[in-house]
Amino acid sequence: MLLNNVLCRTAALRLSSKGKLICQTDFTAAPRKQHLLPHNHRYLAKAFSSLNSSMVKQGPRPLVICGPSGSGKSTLLKKLFKEFPDTFGFSVSHTTRKPRPGEENGIHYHFVSVEEMQAAIENGEFIETAVFSGNMYGTSKKAVENVQHQGKVCVLDIEIEGVKQIRNSERLNPLLVFVNPPSIEELERRLRGRKTETEESLQKRLNTARIEIEYGTTAGNFDVVVQNNNLKQAYEDLRNFIVRELESQQGQGINVSLNRVCDE
């Protein structure tokens, strides 16, 4: 009886405060204890549990952020993760490039050898892979699942060949954002200013950038193009697009947190 009260009261609270069912743990408790419930409550628990399982299956859409090296993807993502600390989880890619100062294995990337990467590819561990500026990169199934199991929006920071491989994936159904720099000249200034690349790597990245900009700014290839001339404006544009999208997903019954941390 106590169990019934707790179950139904929690459900009612969730219904009245938000107008929809969003609580995962409360409702998943229902099926296992159904034999303890009177008939009408059993019906309620069944309805809640089936709603819940479809919501869990249909988590928030992953967010793919793409753009030439140096266009500002990491800078924008850092601001997004800071403002919405509960909302997003980063898909940690594999790469064969060497770590930069400050980059940590398992946090920024899984840094692996070419042999390890090839073995993992042959083992079918990746959703997509690409060679960029002479190094291999890839998003593993596990990297995405780790984030999705937490109910968070999985963020993939990947280049264009990877985007082409996953853009039509029905299972991922990703939102595609392209970050566009003001010009190649400004991109070069920003990349040089970052002081992470050798001259050779820098030239490779700039050469690829021209192709990426062409593809990224072609209508229909991305859901939104964020023009990163001014960081404050670019972040506002990115944030507004994402919040609008996530609110629309919430309206369809998808459980995703949009708790904000204010800067001031």
Ligand SMILES: Nc1ncnc2c1ncn2[C@@H]1O[C@H](COP(=O)(O)OP(=O)(O)OP(=O)(O)O)[C@@H](O)[C@H]1O
């Ligand atoms: N709007 C901006 N104005 C001036 N500098 C910027 C702007 N946006 C980003 N930067 C600077 O440009 C450099 C490159 O940005 P960032 O590292 O975020 O690019 P990225 O797209 O993540 O690159 P990569 O793909 O190589 O990881 C950084 O030093 C960053 O501080």
Ligand SMILES: Nc1nc2c(ncn2[C@@H]2O[C@H](COP(=O)(O)O)[C@@H](O)[C@H]2O)c(=O)[nH]1
């Ligand atoms: N296709 C993929 N591209 C990836 C992945 N992880 C990162 N990237 C992209 O590579 C370049 C270079 O990154 P950097 O860290 O060496 O500067 C950049 O455009 C990233 O978006 C991945 O798993 N797959």
